[in-house]
């Protein structure tokens with residue numbers, strides 16, 4: 257982090273994301289228990305040296321009383337986290353409504369609400385107002401903690417209005433915004449009623465980052481087509497002011513996974529799982545139970561494989577871990593029942609008295625159990641219909657050092673651009689193609705597996721989350737320094 261040191265001082269970084277990297281449980285009037293939930297962003301920032309990072313976000317719980325809020329603020333401070341308190345009404349309108357029912361599906365090419373989701377369209381304006389109010393609440397907390405020279409790194413589609421709030425308050429703030437989802441083609445994006453306001457706000461940032469060049473290109477062409485601005489190789493220019501736009505593909509902390517595989521607890525899990533599934537090939541899916549993950553399509557493809565390859569019945573099992581998410585949004589509730597219905601039908605059809613082809617779990621696994629599963633399985637099926645990056649594919653590769661399992665990967669996940677040469681790429685909508693890829697993966701020669709794995713392993717272990725965070729923050733510092741130089745000249 258050589259470029260970040262400020263005369264020997266650590267660079268201060270305020271990370272602003274909708275959700276804090278903790279799960280908070282209330283244990284009494286002024287007692288909270290906190291557990292760090294280590295996602296990609298958390299491990300990226302934990303690994304970054306010479307930076308003094310604090311995290312600002314929502315703790316995911318409603319805390320209406322001041323005693324509770326003060327206690328939670330104190331507890332979070334020990335984890336370098338600062339809470340933004342959102343009441344139930346705003347969570348309903350901003351998080352469940354505008355973020356998860358409008359922006360999320362649109363950015364993943366599922367379009368704006370239709371038919372029974374039309375009720376949401378009628379509430380569109382009030383939800384967008386709530387979105388802006390919520391973004392302003394995040395901004396208010398940033399102001400309270402901001403010191404001159406801080407880097408403010410805003411994350412994701414929840415906070416597209418934040419760069420504007422921050423720059424309106426103090427135009428000297430160094431503001432970066434990074435999108436973790438795809439940015440869709442401008443033909444999709446332009447259907448969004450609030451398309452102008454959101455683009456104009458994001459352009460207030462000094463640096464705008466995406467996982468892939470395609471997403472960055474879509475963003476620039478949305479600015480060109482919708483706002484009439486000029487796109488340059490550096491970004492987007494508006495009346496002489498440049499917003500730098502670039503791709504920063506995220507990675508994982510691969511060492512953390514490699515170290516975990518050496519732990520006795522993980523080794524125990526591995527030997528239990530190996531015994532449990534002895535004599536059968538094991539395929540793995542790990543996804544949040546979200547429509548973008550293509551879980552029903554994946555299971556239907558597996559059914560087609562079983563149908564067409566009766567010699568594999570009873571010799572292969574699919575373990576699908578479906579982590580419940582956004583359970584207050586009706587679309588997600590419907591998806592849960594749909595998946596249960598399909599799994600039940602297929603297990604009824606192909607199961608025997610002693611075994612079923614699909615083990616479906618509606619819950620998350622702890623880190624050790626997950627690493628063991630990654631290590632013992634022969635094939636991973638990552639068949640998202642759209643996905644910003646998809647780090648499950650990276651985690652699987654990191655844990656397959658000895659087994660060299662096969663990754664079947666959707667061509668619509670950002671990860672396809674980095675792991676495409678080692679994975680079997682599929683169109684997740686084409687069930688026949690996915691079923692054929694399953695057969696290819698299960699029967700692949702060890703030479704081919706080894707070669708494919710080597711490619712992906714090299715990528716995953718050299719493009720880490722730490723590199724990602726360092727590159728983004730360095731680029732943001734450089735962009736601001738260059739802009740200051742230009743104004744002085």
Ligand code: G6P
Nearest residue numbers: 274275412413436437581582644
């Ligand atoms: C995606 C988003 C993240 C979000 C995560 C979990 O990966 O890009 O911003 O935190 O899903 O979703 P949730 O709604 O539970 O925060």
